[in-house]
Amino acid sequence: MSQPHHIWLQDCATGRSVEALLYERIDPVYAERVDDAWLIHLATAEAQAKARGEKFEAPEHAHWRWHEKVLRSSHLLSCPTLAVECEGQPQGLMLLKTDGHFARHSEQSEKPLVFITYLSTAPWNMPSVAPRPRFRGVGTNLLRAAVEVSLDLEFKGRVGLHSLPNAEPFYERQGMQCLGQDSMLNYYEFSPENAAAFIR
Amino acid sequence: MSPKKTMTLNLTEAEMEALEVMCVEKDMSKTALMRQALRLYQLVNARLKAGEKLFLENEKEKEKKELVVL
Secondary structure, three states: OOOOEEEEEEEOOOOOEEEEEEEOEOOHHHHHHHHHHHHHHHHHHHHHHHHOOOOOOOOOOOOOOHHHHHHHHOOOOOOOEEEEEEOOEEEEEEEEEOOOOEOOOHHHOOOEOEEEEEEEEOHHHOOOOOOOOOEEOHHHHHHHHHHHHHHHOOOOOOEEEEEOHHHHHHHHHOOOEEEEEEOOEEEEEEOHHHHHHHHO | OOOOOOOOOOOOHHHHHHHHHHHHHHOOOHHHHHHHHHHHHHHHHHHHHOOOOOEEEEOOOOEEEEOOOO
């Protein structure tokens, strides 16, 4: 794991900013720990909802297994994996690809971009799973990190991704533009201008 | 982003010219282009080591040739 950067999240209970760590390269052992923590939380949340007689809706990405994803790619420079940690717990993970993906925006056509293969916040931060989410800002910080990777590689902030349906409003709020649909998922992209406005 | 280390790279005139042409084409600095080349080379190398092969395909000519990489 790399030396972490310091970032800020919002504690939803107090409204205060809390310091968190952003790791640039995580290893399969860490990813396995993430899977364990998040799966246990989801199972507990489901059992509690059932006990209350409420319907439990698992997140769209509940089937993702980070250990497998990180194991396949953690040794590759072209597949950075980033993690946000706060209070000793993994709050969000993101897997990027820095080659083989090109912009679709008409003015940026065919120019390289950073592609977000997977991005997820911990289930306890998701309003759809947790009645009282713990931290806000995990997704925004990870998206900002993707833009910073893009700038570092001289891709001018260009970032692309396929969004799960429930996450679409989030990406739209950040200024990403929907540029059509591929295999059931909408494709979103940051142009250099929108990326610059987002990280400002 | 992670701190970077600096190195000197010795290139022939032809290699430097090729690098400069690609920098213009890709709209990148020499450093960014060399870093991108390293990432790509590492990826290709990892897949070759895993037993995969790299091919170049010409759809028009219906031709497929294996690309042999160092």
